Amino acid sequence: MALTGLLLAGCATVVIAPPQPERLLERVEPAHGYRFANLSPGPDNTDGLFMVLAFSGGGTRSAALAYGVLEQLRDTSVYWEGRQRRLLDEVDVINGVSGGSYAAAYYGLHGDAFFTSFPQRFLQADLQSELLDHYVSVTGLAQLLDWSRNDRVDHLSWLIDRHVFEGKTFADLLARRQRPLIVLHATDLALGSDFQFTQDQLDPLCIDLSSFPIARAVAASSAVPILFGPVALKNHAGRCGYVAPSWLRQPVPQPVDSGLSLRMQRHASDVRSYLDADKKTGRPWIHLVDGGVSDNLGLRGAIESSMARGGLAPLLRRLGVKEVRKVVFLVVSAEVLPDLKIDRSGDSPGTATMATAVVDAFMNNNSFEIMAWLRSNFSLWQKEARESVAAGDRHDSPYAGLPEFHLIEVNLRDIQDSAERERMMAVPTTLKLDPEQVSSLIQAGRTLLERAPEFRRLVQALRVPHPPEAEEGIRAEAVGSLVPMRVGAQTVGRE
Numbered sequence: 001m002a003l004t005g006l007l008l009a010g011c012a013t014v015v016i017a018p019p020q021p022e023r024l025l026e027r028v029e030p031a032h033g034y035r036f037a038n039l040s041p042g043p044d045n046t047d048g049l050f051m052v053l054a055f056s057g058g059g060t061r062s063a064a065l066a067y068g069v070l071e072q073l074r075d076t077s078v079y080w081e082g083r084q085r086r087l088l089d090e091v092d093v094i095n096g097v098s099g100g101s102y103a104a105a106y107y108g109l110h111g112d113a114f115f116t117s118f119p120q121r122f123l124q125a126d127l128q129s130e131l132l133d134h135y136v137s138v139t140g141l142a143q144l145l146d147w148s149r150n151d152r153v154d155h156l157s158w159l160i161d162r163h164v165f166e167g168k169t170f171a172d173l174l175a176r177r178q179r180p181l182i183v184l185h186a187t188d189l190a191l192g193s194d195f196q197f198t199q200d201q202l203d204p205l206c207i208d209l210s211s212f213p214i215a216r217a218v219a220a221s222s223a224v225p226i227l228f229g230p231v232a233l234k235n236h237a238g239r240c241g242y243v244a245p246s247w248l249r250q251p252v253p254q255p256v257d258s259g260l261s262l263r264m265q266r267h268a269s270d271v272r273s274y275l276d277a278d279k280k281t282g283r284p285w286i287h288l289v290d291g292g293v294s295d296n297l298g299l300r301g302a303i304e305s306s307m308a309r310g311g312l313a314p315l316l317r318r319l320g321v322k323e324v325r326k327v328v329f330l331v332v333s334a335e336v337l338p339d340l341k342i343d344r345s346g347d348s349p350g351t352a353t354m355a356t357a358v359v360d361a362f363m364n365n366n367s368f369e370i371m372a373w374l375r376s377n378f379s380l381w382q383k384e385a386r387e388s389v390a391a392g393d394r395h396d397s398p399y400a401g402l403p404e405f406h407l408i409e410v411n412l413r414d415i416q417d418s419a420e421r422e423r424m425m426a427v428p429t430t431l432k433l434d435p436e437q438v439s440s441l442i443q444a445g446r447t448l449l450e451r452a453p454e455f456r457r458l459v460q461a462l463r464v465p466h467p468p469e470a471e472e473g474i475r476a477e478a479v480g481s482l483v484p485m486r487v488g489a490q491t492v493g494r495e
Contacts, residue, residue, distance in 0.1 A: 019154060019157070019213075019216060021234065022207045022208070022211070022212060022233060022234060023207070023208040023210070023211040023212075024206060024207070024208065024236055024239065024240070025202070025203070025206045025207055025208040025236075025240045026240060027240050027241050028203045028206075028240050028241055028242045028243070032199070033174070033199030033202075033203075033208070033209055033210060034170045034173055034174045034181075034198060034199050034209050034210065035181070035198055035199045035200050036092075036093070036179075036181045036319045036320075037318075037319060037320050038174065038177070039176075039177060039178055039179045039180075039181055040177055040178055040179070041178075041179055042089070042178040042179055044085045044086065044089035044090075045089055045090055045091075045092065045178075045179050046080065046081045046090065047321045047322050047323050047324060048080070048081055048323055048324060048325045048326065048400065049080060049090045049324075049325065049326045049328065049462075050092055050316065050321055050324050050326070050327050050328070051087075051090050051091045051092050051093075051328040051329075051330070052091075052092060052093045052094075052095070052302065052328065052329050052330070053069075053091055053093070053094045053095065053104075053180075053330045053331075053332070054094075054095040054097075054100075054297050054298045054299050054329070054330070054331045054332065055069075055094065055095065055096045055097065055099075055100025055101070055103055055104050055298065055332050056097055056098075056099075056100050056292075056296050056297050056298070056331075056332060056333045056334050056335070056367065057097045057098025057099050057100055057221075057222070057290070057291065057292040057296045057334070057363070057429075058098065058099045058100070058334035058335075058336070058429045059098070059099040059428070059429040059430050059431050060099060060122070060123060060430065060431055060432065060433045060438070061099065061334050061427050061428070061429055061430075061433065061437075061441060062098070062099035062100045062103075062332075062334035062429070063099050063100065063102045063103040063122060063123060064123050064433070064437075064438045064441035064442050064445070065332055065334050065410070065412070065441050065442075065444060065445040066096075066100055066103040066104070066332050066445065067103055067115075067118065067119070067123065067442050067445065068441065068442035068443060068444060068445020068446040068447075068449075069330070069332050069410055069445040069446070069448075069449050070088065070103070070107060070114070070115075071115065071442065071445070071446055072445065072446040072449045072450055073086070073087045073088035073091065073449070074086055074088040074112075074115070076088070076459060077463075078090075078459060078462035078463055079462060079463055079464065080462050087459070087462070091179070091180045092179050092180050092181065092321075093179075093180050093181045093183060093302075094107065094108065094180045094181070094182050094183070095183045095185060095297075095298030095299065095301070095302070096182065096183070096184050096185065096221065096298060097185045097221060097291040097292055097295065097296055097297065097298040098221050098222040098290055098291055098292050098296070099222065099334070099429065100298070100332070100334075101184045101185070101217075101218045101221040101222065101291070102122050102160075102164065102218060102222075103118065103122075104182050104183075104184065105165070105173075105182055105184060105214050105217070105218055106118050106121070106122065106164065106165070107182075108173050108176075108180065108182030109165070109168055109172060109173060109176075109214065111176075119438070121163060121164050122163065122164050123433075123438050123442075124435065124438065125163055125164075125431075125432075126431075126432045127159055127160070127163060127431040127432065128430050128431040128432040129432060130159055131155070131156065131159065131431070151228075151229035152227070152228045152229050153219055153220070153223045153228040153229045153230065153231055156219045156222070156223065156228055157213070157215050157216045157218075157219035157231075158215075160215040160218055160219055161213060161214075161215035161216075164215065164218075165213070165214045165215040165218070167213070168213070168214045168215075169210065169211055169212060169213050169214060170197070170209045170210050170211075170212050170214065170217075171210040171211065172214070173214070174210060181198070183196050183197070183198060183298065183301065184196070184197040184214075184217045184218060184220075184221050184291075185197075185221055185291035185294075185295065185298045185301065186217070186220040186221045186223070186231070186288040186289065186290070186291045187288065187289050187290060187291055187292075187293040187294040187295075188270070188286060188287075188288065188294070189225075189230050189287040189288065189289050189293075190283070190286075190287065191270050191273065192293065192294055193267075193270045193294055194291070194294045194295050194300045194301045194304070195220075195286075195288055195291075195294075196301050197209065197212070197217040197220075197221075203240070203242050204237055204242050204244075204271065204274040204275055205233060205234075205235050205236060205237055205274055205277075205286065206235075206236035206237060206238070206239045206240035206242065207233060207234075207236065216231060219231060220288040220289070220291075221290065221291045222290055222291075223288070223289045223290050224289075224290050225289050225290065225293065228289075228290075230287035230288050230289045231287070231288045231289075232285050232286070232287050232288075233285065233286045233287075233288065234284070234285060235274065235277040235282075235283055235284050235285060235286055236277060237274060237275050237276060237277040237282075238275070238277060242275075244271075244272075244275065245308075247268070247308045247309055247310075248268055248271055248272065248308075263304070263307060264307050264308060267304045267307065267308060268308070274286070292363055292366070295366065295370055296333075296335075296363045296366050296367050296370075297331055297333060297367050297370050297371070299329075299331065299370050299371075299373075299374050300370060300373075303373060303374060303377050306377065306381070307377075311380070311381065311384045312327070312377075312381040312384065312385075313381075313384055313385065313388060313397060313398055313399065316398035317396065317398050321398050322398055323398075323399075323400040324398050324399050324400065324403050325399070325400050325401065325403055325404070326403060326404045326405075326406065326458075327381070327403055327404070327405045327406070328405075328406045328408065328458065329374065329378075329406070329407050329408070330408045330410070330449075330455075331371065331374075331407070331408070331409050331410070332410045332411075332445070333367055333371075333409070333410070333411045333412075334412060334429070335363065335364050335367055335411065335412065335413065335425075336360050336363075336364070336425055336426075336429065337413075337422065337425040337426060338357070338360065338361065338364070342354075342357060371409070374407065375407065378405055378407055381405065382405055385399055385402060385403055386402060389401060389402045404461075406454050406455075406457070406458050407454060408449070408452050408454045408455045408458070409452065409454075410445060410448045410449050410452060411448070412424045412425045412444065412448075413425065414448055414452075415444060415448065423440075424440065424441065424444055427441065
């Protein structure tokens, strides 16, 4: 999360026009809109390696860390599906939350040009000072006191668009017609649930995402509550012929894990709430705030989607992915150190210090729980794949034999040198950093990924070319041996 203090002075005054209403979706069409199924693999992307990235929140700090990870993926050459290719080109989905959404969205729009223009556009920019100047202007003060119809988030969106995204909309992302799918995450303020800027998410609201500005989605993803107002979407449910999926219409199945059942019931209830736009009984407006409030890693949506559809395999089938041999999740977390200095005195900490400590603790605990949930689901997905292979279920399976699962974590707390680790984790989660801080974070992202044990295992396996007949033998051997899956530095046995 960004901008935990707004105490500087300035004099700039900018009047921002209110946002244009979202375009109404006349009819839900699966072939229309920004969704995974409408993006092709591209010349260097294969279904065999299904790779998902997740960039956490954390202002410019998280965007710089994500930049370093993308650079390392770009520079990592692997041998896969019969030829050499960049590992970056195998990425299928990138999730971005708050600060991480800037990097995710910009890469999705510009591809390799990201590496030359994003540093100047965002990493080296000083958006924070412009925001602070606005807050002490007449217009900004009026917004703070609710005297203006222009909300503070409108100025944030305008500023992001002017500096970074230059009027781009989701139609521009769709126009590339190529993976990866970029998923920007916000939080449904009323429910506290994850909200994704994809056409699948907006279908129940009968909103056409294509005309929606990227900057406004990023603003919603990084709209820290209280500092910024929410982004409001008009709910047009019932006007576009949306038909709820079968998992939403049917009773929630009862898996062995009762906790899973409770999660599924809540997820279904959240989605159903979008189907009623009645002014008195329903939700005619949806208010969105910082994605970190619900999930600072951007992973909850993928987990909930797999749960709702009965596992990862049904979800992959729905996405149209086939012959998957490796499933990779790479999670980039820019979490911060707890502020232990407040315990070196018996005095009560100041308001700003206490607020920052509360937010940091909430985010760190949230990220810990989400990662634990993802690890648990990895075990379930693995068991699901093993049972499918054992049953000889090749017709409906998205897998080519028994797939390997890789969970890779990039986290500043894994920096080996203690002094460097504390220095990096103490970098503020603002929208302005010193050039040296940006460079250090980029290098940290590269180094942490390169040294991650599970990343090394993946790359080593992908750098050994095998003739087609050898690859078939390796797959058959994997089905019989059921080698353990490594998660980070731990080994999880296959049950």
